[in-house]
Amino acid sequence: MIKFKDVNKWFGSLHVLQNINVHVKPGEVVVICGPSGSGKSTLIRCINRLEKFQDGELHVDGMPLHNYSINLTKLRAEIGFVFQQFHLYPHMTALENVTLAPIHVRKIKKKEAKEIGMEKLVRVGLGDKASSYPDQLSGGQQQRVAIARGLAMSPKILLFDEPTSALDPEMIGEVLDVMIKLVDEGMTMCVVTHEMGFARQVAHRVIFMDEGEIIETEKPDQFFDNPQTERAALFISKILTH
Amino acid sequence: MLEGFNFRIIWEYMPLFLEGLRNTFLISILSIFLALIVGVIACGGRLSRWKFLRGISIIYIESIRSTPLLVQIYFFYFGLPTLGIRIPEIQTGILALMLNSGAYIAEIVRAGITSVPNGQIEAGMSSGLNYFQRMRFIILPQAIGVTVPPLLGQAIVLVKDSALLSLISVMELTRCGQVLTSERFMPTEAFFTVAFLYLCIYFCLKYLADWSQKRLIFKETY
Ligand SMILES: Nc1ncnc2c1ncn2[C@@H]1O[C@H](COP(=O)(O)OP(=O)(O)OP(=O)(O)O)[C@@H](O)[C@H]1O
Ligand SMILES: [Mg+2]
Numbered sequence: 001m002i003k004f005k006d007v008n009k010w011f012g013s014l015h016v017l018q019n020i021n022v023h024v025k026p027g028e029v030v031v032i033c034g035p036s037g038s039g040k041s042t043l044i045r046c047i048n049r050l051e052k053f054q055d056g057e058l059h060v061d062g063m064p065l066h067n068y069s070i071n072l073t074k075l076r077a078e079i080g081f082v083f084q085q086f087h088l089y090p091h092m093t094a095l096e097n098v099t100l101a102p103i104h105v106r107k108i109k110k111k112e113a114k115e116i117g118m119e120k121l122v123r124v125g126l127g128d129k130a131s132s133y134p135d136q137l138s139g140g141q142q143q144r145v146a147i148a149r150g151l152a153m154s155p156k157i158l159l160f161d162e163p164t165s166a167l168d169p170e171m172i173g174e175v176l177d178v179m180i181k182l183v184d185e186g187m188t189m190c191v192v193t194h195e196m197g198f199a200r201q202v203a204h205r206v207i208f209m210d211e212g213e214i215i216e217t218e219k220p221d222q223f224f225d226n227p228q229t230e231r232a233a234l235f236i237s238k239i240l241t242h
Numbered sequence: 243m244l245e246g247f248n249f250r251i252i253w254e255y256m257p258l259f260l261e262g263l264r265n266t267f268l269i270s271i272l273s274i275f276l277a278l279i280v281g282v283i284a285c286g287g288r289l290s291r292w293k294f295l296r297g298i299s300i301i302y303i304e305s306i307r308s309t310p311l312l313v314q315i316y317f318f319y320f321g322l323p324t325l326g327i328r329i330p331e332i333q334t335g336i337l338a339l340m341l342n343s344g345a346y347i348a349e350i351v352r353a354g355i356t357s358v359p360n361g362q363i364e365a366g367m368s369s370g371l372n373y374f375q376r377m378r379f380i381i382l383p384q385a386i387g388v389t390v391p392p393l394l395g396q397a398i399v400l401v402k403d404s405a406l407l408s409l410i411s412v413m414e415l416t417r418c419g420q421v422l423t424s425e426r427f428m429p430t431e432a433f434f435t436v437a438f439l440y441l442c443i444y445f446c447l448k449y450l451a452d453w454s455q456k457r458l459i460f461k462e463t464y
Binding site for chain 2: 073
């Protein structure tokens with residue numbers, strides 16, 4: 001579904017992604033973690049082409065992203081992206097946020113899009129907030145609307161970039177619960193997160209990055225209980241004491 | 243206090259003042275409308291991906307903003323005929339006002355567009371919306387709330403700036419004051435009336451600006 005082959009990326013002279021090789025199969029859930037600045041965001045932003053890379057091959061849903069002439073709309077329509085800071089459209093209600101892309105990208109009729117949108121909002125537990133504006137919602141609720149916005153396009157892949165890092169502790173659970181439900185439904189997901197509980201419970205693999213390199217790829221329990229490298233061990237001890 | 247003040251003369255010259263008011267009004271409306279078009283185009287160029295367009299827009303915007311309007315007016319007034327282009331003063335004036343305000347409007351619109359956080363644009367891109375859809379549904383609705391009040395401010399500036407056209411003998415409001423002054427030598431009456439009429443235009447626009455400020459908080463525009 002997602003296949004990185006020797007991908008390299010530079011920001012100027014900074015080598016942010018170094019020889020990345022990752023293969024994510026349909027229905028797989030991959031958690032990506034690592035210290036700040038290690039290139040996690042950059043890695044998942046390559047998957048929906050929010051970032052370009054200079055070298056290597058990347059296939060997503062059969063499309064060759066190293067080929068610059070691909071149809072971006074078609075690619076992005078199949079991939080939901082959830083940001084750390086939610087990025088809901090502040091001038092639209094929750095339901096309008098969710099239905100915007102289905103109406104204008106998928107060209108679904110308004111009425112039908114509203115039904116789909118409502119269904120997704122109910123699914124994230126916000127059926128009663130459809131007509132609320134983002135600034136009337138709590139952080140956790142905003143992030144769940146953002147997830148519903150991604151789901152409304154019926155994507156094949158969902159990408160999450162630290163979806164709970166901007167939330168107050170008491171709201172993290174409600175967002176993770178929604179994400180766990182999606183895993184149970186068989187969604188393909190790449191999640192940048194430091195939530196160890198989430199990783200242990202649902203991830204099929206954990207990818208550990210440092211300074212632009214993938215240092216370890218392990219099953220979650222193996223990774224957290226028995227890291228193979230010193231760098232990973234150091235990182236885990238840091239998030240544990242955190 | 244008003245003993246020496248001759249209201250009769252104001253009344254006598256009222257038709258002239260009204261003509262001046264009408265001209266000032268028409269010149270301003272037309273100039274601001276054209277300036278909007280020029281401004282939006284220049285802003286598009288300024289934000290363009292193409293270096294060439296960006297370069298031209300920056301040269302235009304910066305050269306207008308760095309020189310006095312009066313110099314620009316004279317430049318067109320004396321410059322165009324030497325290029326063999328002969329147009330009436332009033333059109334020269336509108337051209338100068340249009341290009342002048344256009345540069346400021348370009349910057350106002352640009353400020354509005356760049357005030358929309360990048361994350362909003364990335365969210366739109368991520369869900370597959372193309373450039374025009376992002377503009378139409380995400381950027382412009384949020385930009386308009388912060389753009390309209392300063393645009394009306396620019397309109398007020400333009401009305402006052404149009405007084406400079408009196409110097410190339412366009413029969414607008416200020417010119418009428420000059421006429422009354424030179425024919426009857428009553429500058430106090432003349433410019434009191436002129437100022438009062440500018441004040442009337444100002445309050446109309448100010449009212450519109452305040453009203454739009456209240457109405458155009460972005461939530462209500464959608
Ligand atoms: N647009 C950019 N231009 C230049 N450098 C950038 C840009 N975006 C990111 N970087 C740099 O690339 C490196 C990797 O950034 P990235 O955001 O991928 O890290 P991250 O692992 O997501 O970190 P964090 O946990 O802080 O989010 C950092 O050193 C960052 O400063
Ligand atoms: Mg990041």
